[in-house]
Amino acid sequence: MPHSPLVSPGAALTPAELSRYARQLSLAQIGIDGQRRLKASRVLVLGAGGLGSPVLTSLVAAGVGTVGVVDSDTVEPSNLQRQTLFATRDVGRGKAEAAADALAELNPLVAVVPLSVRLTSANVLALVADYDVIVDGTDNFETRYLAHDAAQLLGKPYVWGSVLRFDGQATVFWAAPPESAGVGVTLRDLFAEEPPAQEGETCASAGVLGAVCASIGSVMATETIKLLLGFGELLLGRLLVHDGLDATWREIRFGPAPAGSTPRPRSESAPASIAPPGPLETKADTMTEPTASDPTPDQGATALPDAGAERISPAQLKALLDARERGDESFVLVDVREPWEREIVAIDGSELIPMSQLLSDEAREKMPVDERVILYCHHDGRSGQARDYMAQNGWSNISDLGGGVDSWVADVEPDKARY
Numbered sequence: 001m002p003h004s005p006l007v008s009p010g011a012a013l014t015p016a017e018l019s020r021y022a023r024q025l026s027l028a029q030i031g032i033d034g035q036r037r038l039k040a041s042r043v044l045v046l047g048a049g050g051l052g053s054p055v056l057t058s059l060v061a062a063g064v065g066t067v068g069v070v071d072s073d074t075v076e077p078s079n080l081q082r083q084t085l086f087a088t089r090d091v092g093r094g095k096a097e098a099a100a101d102a103l104a105e106l107n108p109l110v111a112v113v114p115l116s117v118r119l120t121s122a123n124v125l126a127l128v129a130d131y132d133v134i135v136d137g138t139d140n141f142e143t144r145y146l147a148h149d150a151a152q153l154l155g156k157p158y159v160w161g162s163v164l165r166f167d168g169q170a171t172v173f174w175a176a177p178p179e180s181a182g183v184g185v186t187l188r189d190l191f192a193e194e195p196p197a198q199e200g201e202t203c204a205s206a207g208v209l210g211a212v213c214a215s216i217g218s219v220m221a222t223e224t225i226k227l228l229l230g231f232g233e234l235l236l237g238r239l240l241v242h243d244g245l246d247a248t249w250r251e252i253r254f255g256p257a258p259a260g261s262t263p264r265p266r267s268e269s270a271p272a273s274i275a276p277p278g279p280l281e282t283k284a285d286t287m288t289e290p291t292a293s294d295p296t297p298d299q300g301a302t303a304l305p306d307a308g309a310e311r312i313s314p315a316q317l318k319a320l321l322d323a324r325e326r327g328d329e330s331f332v333l334v335d336v337r338e339p340w341e342r343e344i345v346a347i348d349g350s351e352l353i354p355m356s357q358l359l360s361d362e363a364r365e366k367m368p369v370d371e372r373v374i375l376y377c378h379h380d381g382r383s384g385q386a387r388d389y390m391a392q393n394g395w396s397n398i399s400d401l402g403g404g405v406d407s408w409v410a411d412v413e414p415d416k417a418r419y
Contacts, residue, residue, distance in 0.1 A: 005034075021062075030411040038228060042130065046069065046136050056243055067101075069112060072093040085102045086098055099114065119231055132345045148186070149389065158174065159220050160220075168242040169216070169240065171190070172223050172234050173187050181233065314412050336383055348406055351366050372397045
């Protein structure tokens with residue numbers, strides 16, 4: 001179904017762009033307005049390998065304005081069979097830089113950003129935050145789950161694909177899409193648990209046909225453009241499965257697991273031939289407004305909460321702040337919203353650390369892992385996501401404010417602004 005475009009139109013098209021993209025401009029779903037949206041778009045592609053090559057080629061050729069390429073590997077002779085961005089002369093070069101050079105030759109009107117880094121929990125949020133859509137062309141469980149969870153945390157759509165032998169799969173994960181796009185789904189709704197690394201087959205051990213990579217990569221690129229421009233039916237909650245041997249395509253529908261239920265085993269989500277892609281282990285919660293099940297301000301007591309409480313009320317936070325002022329309590333209160341939100345209203349005595357900077361060195365200085373940390377946002381969707389994320393990355397005494405700053409103002413400081 002139609003959904004809202006992710007990106008607003010950018011600058012007017014130049015004569016060179018009008019000429020280059022003429023065949024796209026004639027498509028009613030794109031046109032001048034859509035091409036200007038592509039020009040303003042930013043897409044991060046994880047991996048410049050068998051899937052990344054066709055994805056990058058298609059997106060750059062289509063005129064996506066800024067494309068980031070994350071890959072820390074170097075080109076090997078065995079890559080050339082399917083990683084069509086590279087030539088024999090590139091063997092030994094870093095993949096990100098070699099891909100950027102090849103893509104600049106393809107379309108010098110776009111900006112390709114080579115990122116020769118390995119994704120880690122320390123850098124993934126900052127990388128993902130700069131882009132509108134994340135495209136996963138990686139080949140190991142750890143990176144897949146790490147990148148997906150960062151995208152989920154920041155509310156970014158995540159285009160996913162996988163290939164092995166003659167088989168391929170593609171889908172779109174988006175925890176909190178606009179209502180018009182459909183119901184939000186995450187990686188763990190399809191693959192409940194990450195398998196041990198040694199249990200997963202790889203292209204190196206099992207082999208892969210390069211043409212299948214091209215087929216799945218083209219689907220991923222198409223989904224990315226549909227997301228950016230807001231047209232077509234997304235592969236959201238639909239896994240597209242390709243069998244190259246039988247020349248068939250089929251669809252497997254999936255949805256979010258019911259609240260409070262145990263994630264479905266893989267056999268109930270997809271065929272056994274589909275290997276789950278893997279480690280933040282964050283909950284598959286969406287960044288939503290508070291629901292009836294969330295704590296409300298009048299549920300909180302003025303007594304100090306237990307040190308291990310995951311969520312506290314505004315009244316409890318007020319008691320803690322008063323105790324900290326007296327020197328009886330020690331903790332760090334952290335605002336995970338964006339700077340523009342803080343200009344509207346904030347809780348006195350808090351530190352600003354936006355979501356994208358949670359694991360930065362500066363953030364760790366402000367909230368050491370052995371310190372008690374309390375997070376808040378506008379309501380409590382982002383702070384809850386951040387709490388779970390940080391708990392998986394070393395913080396042992398972390399909680400967040402139920403209802404966020406909105407409940408704080410309603411219950412504690414009614415003279416402050418609400419938005």
